[in-house]
Amino acid sequence: MSTKASLSTEVCEFDYVVVGAGSAGCVLANRLSADGKHSVLLLEAGPRDTNLWIHVPLGYGRLFKEKTVNWMYQTEPEPGLDGRSVFQPRGKVLGGSSSINGLLYIRGQHEDYDRWRQHGNHGWGFDDVLPYFKKAEDQVRGADDFHGAGGPLPVSDLGHPDPLSRAFITAAAETGLPVNPDFNGASQEGAGFFQTTTRHGRRASAAVAYLGSARGRNNLRIETSALAQRIVFEGRRAAAVEYRRAGALKTARARKEILISGGAFNSPQLLQLSGVGPAELLRKHRIDVVLDAPGVGHDLQDHLQVRVVMRCSQAITLNDVVNSPVRKILTGLRYAAFRTGPLTIAAGTSGAFFKTNPRLATPDIQIHFLPFSTDKMGEKLHPFSGFTASVCQLRPESRGSLRIRSADPAAPPEIRVNYLSTEVDRSANVEGLKMLRKILQAPALKPYVVEEVDPGARVVTDEALLAHCRARGSTIYHPTSTCRMGNDALAVVDQRLRLRGIEGLRVVDASVMPDLVSGNTNAVVIMIAEKASDMILEDAR
Template sequence: MNNTASGSDHLEFDYIVVGAGSAGCVLANRLTADGKSSVLLLEAGPEDKHLWIHIPLGYGRLFKEKAVNWMYQTEPEPGLNGRNVFQPRGKVLGGSSSINGLLYVRGQHEDYDRWRQHGNLGWGYDDVLPYFRKAEDQTRGANDFHGAGGPLPVSDWRHADPLSEAFVDAAVQAGIPRNDDFNGATQEGAGFFQTTTRDGRRASAAVAYLRPAKARQNLHIETSALAERILFEGRRAVGVSYRAAGVPRTARARKEVLVSGGAFNSPQLLQLSGVGPSELLRQHGIDVVLDAPGVGSDLQDHLQVRVVMRCSQAITLNDIVNNPVRKMMTGLRYFAFRTGPLTIAAGTSGAFFRTNPRLASPDIQIHFLPFSTDKMGEKLHPFSGFTASVCQLRPESRGSIRIRSADPAAPPEIRINYLASEVDRTTNVEGLKILRKILHAPALKPYTVEEVDPGDKITSDEALLAYCRARGSTIYHPTSTCRMGNDPLAVVDQKLRVRGIDGLRVVDASVMPDLVSGNTNAPVIMIAEKVSDMILQDAR
């Protein structure tokens, strides 16, 4: 790794990329590939050396690991009984791709066609598919929908689990078609998730994109480097001031500054730098470079509501974790063969379905897991248990990100506004009712004793909605806070250039016009692949 700043506190590069998450790692790789352009990649967190980053099931250990996690919290959420919702985000090389649940889900063809229909030309499904394929190294080989030989490994699961298989069979019995590829011709159906892993190890964006590029002389990576503000000359971004291991530094960008901090940190950095709602900036004594009311608006996230079942057989991860001998044998198996329960992602099997037949495409995603806990990242239950959660794919509710002060180290104020719309409330309730049908289908009967949470007494729509409010939580997919579009609140254009500013782009989940129908890591990598080409074309 090139730690460039040791000899100087003033540096110059063609491009500065702020944030080494899923998007930043792609940009760093693609922009330095020709050997001509120099890139400085800034990451507020450390290198990705933590053991549990590289073991798939390690996401449970990293959930509240301050060394690699921003550990954010929302403000009290009105729709969730005033609860603060924990928001883990990666603060490490690879960003959230180093601590996430590893699922490779692109979303629906219709998501991207909707982006295009909203005026974002070049972002329809046919436009983005080549970039999904370019990124991918699909273990099943290439076809019309998948690529082979790209940087990002996409693999099938390496652990046979009867519960996960029974869930798929139960979903089929409940009327949901079987689907062996959620990222192929159609998303709808029940099947197994693929993961961003290779040979039983996590393939974060840092592993997939940064490792092959680290030796390049034109790529300079600085860790423990917190960006404090973007520097402007008039309305042109010309550099970044940052703090590396406590020492203030400045770097200049000859061509562009690329902000890839994610849906929370990118709008925060723009606001700290004077690009955002002018009233908010003045309130914190920040000089206004551009009054951009959309910066930090339109925050969306997926809510998940979990159903916990007591299992009749000692075959769950709970049983392994709570038995010292089985736990040790599982560890030995993983380190010897890279198989077994330590390869479990944050969803083994799952389903996508419509809560209403009038809908054009699925509005619910189910994640099935062969373990159970009161809260993700906490101790597993002492009994044999498994979990299936409902995730509403296209929430209508919108929230916001706002700086609390001019201090770059202060966490932003996060308001997601879950369950604010009637559609969101109804969809979650209907999704739970269909999930319960699956969990009580014949294929799962031999494995179930009872429903622990919410429990058989919760039956009415009102009681189910109350359960959503009491127990619903994030599934960690914040987006859309620097939204792409043509309307007055849109922050970036179709090339992800910040409107009204030269030399500045935002490249990450914050630019999504609205939330995709699925997990967000694969779409973010696609976005960065596509924009890398745009940046290189513009430079020519």
């Protein structure tokens, strides 16, 4: 199939066409249309964010495998995970993954961004990006040296601090970790409560935060259920986006720029479908090569999580609420009346950041603690009282790839992450589990613990712990770096996020990260889009 597809029946024209209304796309749509000088079209493959569970924080459990708002991707069999395919949920709805994610507000470490800058990405050091984190933020605690107030994105404290989550912080302190009230402040190391992108007990997705005030602008058009088919090029210039909506093929021309914000999976997929990518791959699928760019879809990274499940001695977990019809009804009524209680829980209540080796400059492990347990995320909670803590290696060395399977835009891509493919990654996960176990066995948690259910007391040696990582490890939903920013031969975009070798096209989303940041990625993607918006408007002058 050639990229010269059938002619569209409808053509429209805008200054900017944004493909993907996720965390980055919603920011771009707001900022680029704010002064009224530029017309903007925002395209989203999924529906509007009308599903009730999108706006309830704990609703992420309901949306984990909800096909109407989720791409429902799977990796290829992973050699490092006993040949298992790993489920990869991604938001397919207005707000993208920010409408179905775990709501945690984490920026990573200052050193992450300084490393980006040291690799030649000027303007991306921590001092460069901090103003954009602050610009985006409406911090419930108010503004200070590290935080902003009055921005579009609400950031709130935990509204339901249960005794187990408090006990985890105390237990971590008993093992020698400092108590840290702000993981996004001067230092990340320590244990504390997570902050969330919520306000008054409701999710603040990028769509809620950035499109709420922008929807009524005459110069902004938002089209949902609009699947981009390809970018149309005139020579080496990106001229238009061809997309399908309600069965009709349409074309949106861009007078200034096309901005791809599909995320780490969909952005490289769209580029490859459009003839920008590894030439051998494109020719295999009979796609005309516009630009041989081997870096498109290269260098995929993701955070692995390995969970430890504990049986609780008291009926105080979310398992107990869900398994009791009366308590479940009362919880629903409480949320409906006051927007409080268990339904406000994010995908991590308390947590910790620590080093597996004292010689490391910064933490290399993150712990997510949750007052519930299940065999697999998105499935039924256990019938017993249980809680969970998971290990996440922050800076994995393993890298994979994203490649189209065919020239069909609706076909899911081939995803290979290559988890645990290096010795550093294997060792960090094993050491992280050993340190997590020390916390879970500390005095503060002893009154709440009956036993370790998974992996269980018989799993003791390093070899057995690694086998547990391979058998049970899964994604923590942070794919990045498939359209990586840089100056080397495999870099896809430059430091202003312009696609190398192509005019009029930028990529703005998690795919441009040179490498993974040390923590959850949603706040980082919003920062990237805030900074990109300024660069785009500067270049338009």
